[in-house]
Amino acid sequence: MDMDDSPAFAELLPPDRTLMGPGPSDVHPRVLRSMATPLVGYLDDYCVEIMDDIQEGLRYLFQTDNEHTLAVSGTGSAAMETAFGNLVEPDETVLVPDNGYFGARMGEMAERAGGEVHTVSAPWGEPLDPADVEAAFEEHSPTVFGFVHGETSTGVRQTRVSELTEIAHENDAYVVADTVASLGGVEFRTDEWDVDVVYSGSQKCLSAPPGASPITFNDRAVEKVHAREEPARSWYLDLEGVWEYWGEERNYHHTAPVSTLYALREALRLLAEEGLEATWERHEHVAGALTDGVEAMGVGLNTPEEYWLPTLNPVRVPDGVEDGQVIDRLLTEHGIEIVGGLGALDGEIFRVGCMGHSARPANVSQFVSAFGAVLAEEGAEVDLEAGAGATASALARRDR
Amino acid sequence: MDMDDSPAFAELLPPDRTLMGPGPSDVHPRVLRSMATPLVGYLDDYCVEIMDDIQEGLRYLFQTDNEHTLAVSGTGSAAMETAFGNLVEPDETVLVPDNGYFGARMGEMAERAGGEVHTVSAPWGEPLDPADVEAAFEEHSPTVFGFVHGETSTGVRQTRVSELTEIAHENDAYVVADTVASLGGVEFRTDEWDVDVVYSGSQKCLSAPPGASPITFNDRAVEKVHAREEPARSWYLDLEGVWEYWGEERNYHHTAPVSTLYALREALRLLAEEGLEATWERHEHVAGALTDGVEAMGVGLNTPEEYWLPTLNPVRVPDGVEDGQVIDRLLTEHGIEIVGGLGALDGEIFRVGCMGHSARPANVSQFVSAFGAVLAEEGAEVDLEAGAGATASALARRDR
Numbered sequence: 001m002d003m004d005d006s007p008a009f010a011e012l013l014p015p016d017r018t019l020m021g022p023g024p025s026d027v028h029p030r031v032l033r034s035m036a037t038p039l040v041g042y043l044d045d046y047c048v049e050i051m052d053d054i055q056e057g058l059r060y061l062f063q064t065d066n067e068h069t070l071a072v073s074g075t076g077s078a079a080m081e082t083a084f085g086n087l088v089e090p091d092e093t094v095l096v097p098d099n100g101y102f103g104a105r106m107g108e109m110a111e112r113a114g115g116e117v118h119t120v121s122a123p124w125g126e127p128l129d130p131a132d133v134e135a136a137f138e139e140h141s142p143t144v145f146g147f148v149h150g151e152t153s154t155g156v157r158q159t160r161v162s163e164l165t166e167i168a169h170e171n172d173a174y175v176v177a178d179t180v181a182s183l184g185g186v187e188f189r190t191d192e193w194d195v196d197v198v199y200s201g202s203q204k205c206l207s208a209p210p211g212a213s214p215i216t217f218n219d220r221a222v223e224k225v226h227a228r229e230e231p232a233r234s235w236y237l238d239l240e241g242v243w244e245y246w247g248e249e250r251n252y253h254h255t256a257p258v259s260t261l262y263a264l265r266e267a268l269r270l271l272a273e274e275g276l277e278a279t280w281e282r283h284e285h286v287a288g289a290l291t292d293g294v295e296a297m298g299v300g301l302n303t304p305e306e307y308w309l310p311t312l313n314p315v316r317v318p319d320g321v322e323d324g325q326v327i328d329r330l331l332t333e334h335g336i337e338i339v340g341g342l343g344a345l346d347g348e349i350f351r352v353g354c355m356g357h358s359a360r361p362a363n364v365s366q367f368v369s370a371f372g373a374v375l376a377e378e379g380a381e382v383d384l385e386a387g388a389g390a391t392a393s394a395l396a397r398r399d400r
Numbered sequence: 401m402d403m404d405d406s407p408a409f410a411e412l413l414p415p416d417r418t419l420m421g422p423g424p425s426d427v428h429p430r431v432l433r434s435m436a437t438p439l440v441g442y443l444d445d446y447c448v449e450i451m452d453d454i455q456e457g458l459r460y461l462f463q464t465d466n467e468h469t470l471a472v473s474g475t476g477s478a479a480m481e482t483a484f485g486n487l488v489e490p491d492e493t494v495l496v497p498d499n500g501y502f503g504a505r506m507g508e509m510a511e512r513a514g515g516e517v518h519t520v521s522a523p524w525g526e527p528l529d530p531a532d533v534e535a536a537f538e539e540h541s542p543t544v545f546g547f548v549h550g551e552t553s554t555g556v557r558q559t560r561v562s563e564l565t566e567i568a569h570e571n572d573a574y575v576v577a578d579t580v581a582s583l584g585g586v587e588f589r590t591d592e593w594d595v596d597v598v599y600s601g602s603q604k605c606l607s608a609p610p611g612a613s614p615i616t617f618n619d620r621a622v623e624k625v626h627a628r629e630e631p632a633r634s635w636y637l638d639l640e641g642v643w644e645y646w647g648e649e650r651n652y653h654h655t656a657p658v659s660t661l662y663a664l665r666e667a668l669r670l671l672a673e674e675g676l677e678a679t680w681e682r683h684e685h686v687a688g689a690l691t692d693g694v695e696a697m698g699v700g701l702n703t704p705e706e707y708w709l710p711t712l713n714p715v716r717v718p719d720g721v722e723d724g725q726v727i728d729r730l731l732t733e734h735g736i737e738i739v740g741g742l743g744a745l746d747g748e749i750f751r752v753g754c755m756g757h758s759a760r761p762a763n764v765s766q767f768v769s770a771f772g773a774v775l776a777e778e779g780a781e782v783d784l785e786a787g788a789g790a791t792a793s794a795l796a797r798r799d800r
Contacts, residue, residue, distance in 0.1 A: 003677055007456045009669040012662055014440045024439050024658060035435035035659055039424050039609060040414045041737045056407045063403075073611070074474045074636060077654035081636045109635045203655060209439060211473070211611050211657035233633040235509045236474060236481045254477035255603060257611035258424060259435055260660065262412055269409040277403055337441045 018358070020367050021337045022152045022181065022312060022351055024203035024210055025358040027263075031208050034266040035259050042256040050265050051246065051256075057268030058214050060276065061183060061206075062198055064190035068217040068239070070246035071264055073257050076180040076201030078237060079213035081109050083176045083197045086217075086225045086232045086239040088144050090114030095142035095173075097121075097128050101153035101342050102178055106146040113233060118142065124344035125154050125314070127307050130163040137171045144174050150182030153342040155314030155351060157186060157307045165194045174221055180204060183214065184271060185283045185311035185355050196221040202260070205283070205311060207356030208267035211260040267356075283310045286364050287354040289394035293368035294352075297387025299375070302349050311359070314341070314349040318380040323347055326374050334370040361395045418758070420767050421737045422552045422581065422712060422751055424603035424610055425758040427663075431608050434666040435659050442656040450665050451646065451656075457668030458614050460676065461583060461606075462598055464590035468617040468639070470646035471664055473657050476580040476601030478637060479613035481509050483576045483597045486617075486625045486632045486639040488544050490514030495542035495573075497521075497528050501553035501742050502578055506546040513633060518542065524744035525554050525714070527707050530563040537571045544574050550582030553742040555714030555751060557586060557707045565594045574621055580604060583614065584671060585683045585711035585755050596621040602660070605683070605711060607756030608667035611660040667756075683710045686764050687754040689794035693768035697787025699775070702749050711759070714741070714749040718780040723747055726774050734770040761795045 019026050040046045058069045072079045084106060088094055094110040097103035099122035107117040120136035122128050128147060136142075145168045149158050158164075161177070168175045176197045179188050183198070184205035190198050197217050203210035217225070217239065225232075225239050232238040236254060245253040271279060287310030291301055294315055302314035317323045323340045327350070330336045341349040352371075354364065368391040372384035419426045440446045458469045472479045484506060488494055494510040497503035499522035507517040520536035522528050528547060536542075545568045549558050558564075561577070568575045576597045579588055583598070584605035590598050597617050603610035617625070617639065625632075625639050632638040636654060645653040671679060687710030691701055694715050702714035717723045723740045727750070730736045741749040754764065768791040772784035 003675070005460060006672045006675055007453070007460055007668075008672065009453050009457070009665065012434050012437060012450075012666060014437060014446050015444075016438070017440050017444065019439065019441060021441055023655060024441065027439055027659075032436045032438065034412050036432045037412060037414060038416070038432065039419065039427055040417050041419060041421055041424065042610075043739075044415075044417065044731075044737065046414050050412075053407070053409050057409070060405060060407055074478065075655045075657060078474065078636045081634060085634070105635075112631065112633050112635050201655065203658075209657065209659035210442075210655045211660055231512065233512050234481060234485070234637070235505075235512050236478045236637070237634070255423060255475045255601065255610045257475060257609065257657075257660070258603075259427075259609035259663070260611055260657070263659070265409065266412060268407075272406045272408065275403070275406055331444075337444065339443075 016335055018336045018363055018366060020358055020363060021339045021353050023201065023353060023355065025207055025353060025356040027209055028207040028267065028270055028357040030270060031263050031266045034262045037262055039258045042258055043250065043252065047258060048250050050261055054261060054265050054268060057272060058216065061214065061268065061271060062190040062216045063188065063192065064216050066216045066218050068222050068243065070215060070242065071212040071261065072215055072237065073254065074213060075210040076213050079199035079215045080105065080178060081234065082215055082237045082239065083199050084109040085113050085234050085237050087174055087176065087197060087221060088113040088115040089228055091116065092144060093118065093140055093142040095120055095136055095140060095145045097147055099124055099126060099128065100148055100151035102148050102151060106178065125156060125302055127156050127158045128164065130160055130167060133164055134167050137167055142173055144176065146176040146178065148178040149188060150179060150186065150309045150311055152181040152312055154345060155309050155312040156303055157182065157309040159307050161193045169194065174224060181312050182309065184279060186309065187280050190216060202264050202267065204355045206267040206271065208263045209260065211257055212264045283354065283359045286359045286361060287311065287313060289391045290352065290354055290364045290368060292394040293387040293391030296390030297372050297382040297384060299382060311353065311355045313352040313354060315352055316349055317347065318375060318382065321375060321378050321380045323350060326378055329374045330370060336367055336370055365391060416735055418736045418763055418766060420758055420763060421739045421753050423601065423753060423755065425607055425753060425756040427609055428607040428667065428670055428757040430670060431663050431666045434662045437662055439658045442658055443650065443652065447658060448650050450661055454661060454665050454668060457672060458616065461614065461668065461671060462590045462616045463588065463592065464616050466616045466618050468622050468643065470615060470642065471612040471661065472615055472637065473654065474613060475610040476613050479599035479615045480505065480578060481634065482615055482637045482639065483599050484509040485513050485634050485637050487574055487576065487597060487621060488513040488515040489628055491516065492544060493518065493540055493542040495520055495536055495540060495545045497547055499524055499526060499528065500548055500551035502548045502551060506578065525556060525702055527556050527558045528564065530560055530567060533564055534567050537567055542573055544576065546576040546578065548578040549588060550579060550586065550709045550711055552581040552712055554745060555709050555712040556703055557582065557709040559707050561593045569594065574624060581712050582709065584679060586709065587680050590616060602664050602667065604755045606667040606671065608663045609660065611657055612664045683754065683759045686759045686761060687711065687713060689791045690752065690754055690764045690768060692794040693787040693791030696790030697772050697782040697784060699782060711753065711755045713752040713754060715752055716749055717747065718775060718782065721775060721778050721780045723750060726778060729774045730770060736767055736770055765791060
């Protein structure tokens with residue numbers, strides 16, 4: 001490498017995309033604008049005010065009164081590791097689900113924290129059954145139990161959350177919920193459902209860019225962290241250190257991602273303006289129009305209504321169609337991003353996100369029309385017009 | 401928490417600041433604009449192109465041909481932990497300096513990684529002496545040695561870097577350099593100086609917001625990581641996983657902070673346009689005008705010319721003046737952010753950053769005038785006019 005090798009980059013000119021994958025979602029224009037705002041220092045009184053706003057907004061989003069509510073300085077997986085890395089001590093037994101990609105990731109992180117990991121099973125594409133969780137508790141006696149509320153890899157919503165937390169608490173265990181693909185899109189009630197630690201991401205239902213990730217710990221979980229025999233294995237994600245900054249002291253721990261906090265605050269402001277229940281209803285309404293259209297054109301969904309996750313819709317790949325080909329054509333010919341299945345569902349499903357600012361009629365109409373057109377051109381037997389019609393009709397209904 | 405507690409936030413309207421503290425620095429307007437750009441997915445071909453550009457730009461910045469050069473999805477401390485968390489295995493001996501805040505942080509992180517930490521001493525405000533490093537190697541036989549090239553807490557530049565790396569390599573140890581407050585501001589040559597792992601931040605000399613942090617590993621360091629008996633203790637910061645995304649495969653590991661990558665790319669583009677050597681010269685020229693002004697008004701610096709760090713200037717608090725009062729007045733009356741000393745230098749020095757887009761004549765002229773005025777009002781014996789005059793004169797010289 002020498003001094004004359006100064007690289008020459010072209011202007012930043014990304015193609016115009018409609019983001020209907022598993023995230024990032026389309027970022028709201030007001031959130032984009034907030035990112036262009038000049039910075040203040042991360043200990044400036046104004047930054048502290050913004051942090052207060054963010055914490056208030058996050059408590060509303062999580063539906064919690066937990067004091068320890070903050071934004072992790074990283075993307076969703078950093079929040080996941082903040083949960084497991086702080087809660088799990090070496091040699092503790094941890095129970096995680098094996099019915100999706102992110103349950104497995106929980107297990108990997110719990111192992112890095114020194115935990116012994118066992119799994120509770122459900123098929124990919126189905127939620128956990130509380131009876132199976134109860135049996136796993138009897139067999140393994142875990143002290144920490146993690147579950148995924150909205151599993152991005154399968155498009156499944158974990159139902160009966162209160163039953164899961166009750167089982168765990170009867171066994172004196174702590175419960176961690178992954179709501180990366182669900183919080184702010186579908187109903188979740190941290191306090192009412194008695195979940196000890198809940199985390200999420202900013203780039204899905206919040207319509208903000210990735211890089212600052214919501215997390216909340218209840219007092220019981222915080223006491224467990226305080227009682228650790230040795231500190232968390234990551235300094236950067238150590239709740240004790242991070243709370244020096246987000247707690248009352250507002251002391252330096254690490255430099256906060258100021259611009260991303262601006263974005264998160266604007267996203268939470270938008271959420272508060274719309275209202276949380278109205279946001280849930282919008283996701284259900286708009287994603288419902290999407291699935292109505294898909295089904296009307298003759299393509300199946302991979303989840304029954306009972307545990308449908310409106311924010312991430314698993315659409316079955318029709319016979320005779322190659323999933324990668326459809327995904328590529330949607331992107332290059334229509335500017336729409338969707339993705340394929342993971343793990344056991346690779347090649348079986350498309351995953352179509354409908355989250356945050358992407359969960360709006362324009363996106364869904366555009367997607368259903370383009371998806372039908374590409375499938376037809378790829379030789380699938382679809383009724384393009386019925387699909388678009390059903391979506392239009394569902395969008396027009398106000399009583400959903 | 402109930403549904404009616406929807407919080408109401410005011411518009412995002414931060415005060416106008418001139419950021420002359422230890423970071424974030426003023427972000428370049430082109431970088432701010434880049435953050436307002438709509439996102440693409442993190443596996444979109446365009447995002448992959450941007451990552452290619454970033455890696456090319458980072459290699460230029462680091463002056464390295466290292467393949468394993470990337471941006472960590474977090475702020476500078478996340479990059480520090482990526483270095484120590486991957487390089488240090490349990491029970492390894494690690495040597496770090498005790499002459500500043502960030503050397504101590506290296507030690508904390510090495511301990512979290514399971515390392516046994518020893519220190520090599522120098523007074524706060526002075527660099528390490530290679531003779532002391534050699535003696536510490538003889539005494540403790542460390543396998544990993546970290547040093548801080550530009551110590552933010554003291555404003556000291558570590559000189560004689562090649563001598564340090566030679567000592568370490570003669571002892572078969574690996575060398576980690578912290579360049580958070582120096583890279584892109586003062587000369588640093590990763591390959592020529594034979595440093596194994598180097599990391600930095602985006603919010604100082606690069607004029608970008610915090611949240612994506614440069615790091616580079618040479619092949620020797622990568623081989624050490626590959627040979628680990630157990631994986632790194634942080635999943636999020638595990639080089640093996642992160643490299644699945646930044647390496648040739650470009651596979652999903654965790655969601656990348658797309659907007660912050662846009663910003664880092666624009667910052668690297670600006671650096672390449674100016675040229676690295678020209679950037680170093682600008683920092684020296686402009687910060688030199690700052691220190692000339694400060695000294696001409698009768699206020700001392702805490703570092704001799706020999707290890708002066710132009711990017712972070714430690715200015716002695718004049719007799720009879722309370723440092724916090726000066727800092728507060730500069731911020732509230734002049735909109736200028738500087739900070740006080742840390743640790744052994746608390747109350748002894750002001751720390752005045754001059755990095756990236758903050759290292760420009762407008763900022764330095766504004767700072768020297770305002771600083772002189774506040775000191776005079778606080779009762780210090782300063783020659784305000786001589787200070788402003790010396791700065792103007794130094795800025796006018798082109799031969800510096």
